Amino acid sequence: MTKLPKPILDAGVLNTPGVKKRVAAWPRRWRTISFLNRNLPRHGLARRLFEWCVFQRPWARWHRFAYVPEYRDVFFEYILTFFYRYPVTAGDTIVQIGASNGEETARFSKAVGAGGRVIAIEPAPDNVSQLIARFPQDGSGNVTVVPKAAAKSGGQLRFFLGQPKEGRLADIPGDNLTYEWWGVEDHLNAERYRGEVLVEADTPVSILESAEVGPIDFVLVETNGTELEVVEALKPLLPKIKRVGARGHVSRDGVPTHQAIEAFLSAQGMTTFVTDEGMVLASHNIAD
Known part of the structure; x- marks a missing residue:
């Protein structure tokens, strides 16, 4: 890097x-x-x-x-x-899986404008409170907040509490979760966090059906370690998704997850690209 x-x-x-x-x-x-x-x-x-x-x-x-x-x-x-x-453009539909406290959600909202839509999916209670305060759910804005974790199945899951952008689901395959940022290695192991709560989880298919979402221009997946599972759970929706971005920067026992994410999306017929920071970008050859 x-x-x-x-x-x-x-x-x-x-x-x-x-x-x-x-x-x-x-x-x-x-x-x-x-x-x-x-x-x-x-x-x-x-x-x-x-x-x-x-x-x-x-x-x-x-x-x-x-x-x-x-x-x-x-x-x-x-x-x-x-x-x-x-370029995210006016009228786009954006699905943000792992919206954190809404910093980037606000930029998506501004970019898509009144004719676009942003679905912000976030399980951490503190972040959800900030999202709802920032984007009132009274129908007046273009952001729909979904207070859930996107996962392969529904139910309640354990969630580790951290800083606004650091929380994650507790049960992730691998004994040692690490990532590299500008040449410095850090970890996402359990001792990093200040506690845990139970959060509601659901599949992306169920979440987006409930939100009445049609064709999707871009799905961004940033879930601090479960990006692979979320991308795999997106499979039934991929035909109607133009582009996917999944942050595969986390390594599980030394193996970067971006490798498996890219392989999966390539197998679905999408054109893929991996950035220097482990972000997997995939798209269908669909005219804008």
Whole structure:
């Protein structure tokens, strides 16, 4: 994995008129990228050149701004374009499995607009409270909060409590759960957590049927270790899902889960790509 050079983390180095100007240009660039993504042919040299220019070269160059407080909000407004390799656009239907406290849910909501929809699935009680406070469930917004864990079966499951983005289901295959972030190894083993609760679980099929969701533009799976099981449970829905993103950064007893996630999605006929951070991106060859 690429380590961040120290000068990039120094806000003083980046706090120059030239850099500020480039960061301020993000909204205009995003609109241009969205237009080209919608109108270029799905195959051929022009598409391959576009994807290299947009989704590979800039990400390696620009993701560093995510770690500078002054630019974080501006950057993440448009990270959807680069990190997931396509621009989320107005009218999209997004399913977020593992919505945490709603930070990224808010960006999805803004990107899809009034004509789009976001289904935010999250089991951790504290996170659910924050989601509902942020996105009232009175029909006035475009976010539907589902206070459940997505799993292979329904019922109650044990859930380890941690920070807003660190909680996870307790029963995950493997004795040692680890992940690497910018070259530093950390773990998700039981002693990391401050306690556990029982949470309601259901299958993605049941959850999305109850929410009356039709065709889906993007499903994002970030569940801190159970991404493989969730992706496998999505199988009946995959024909109507254009794109899937599953964070396979967790290793079970030394084996990265992104390997099994990619193999499974490839076997379902999807085109896959794995980022340097273990995010598996898969898509059908469907016109936008």
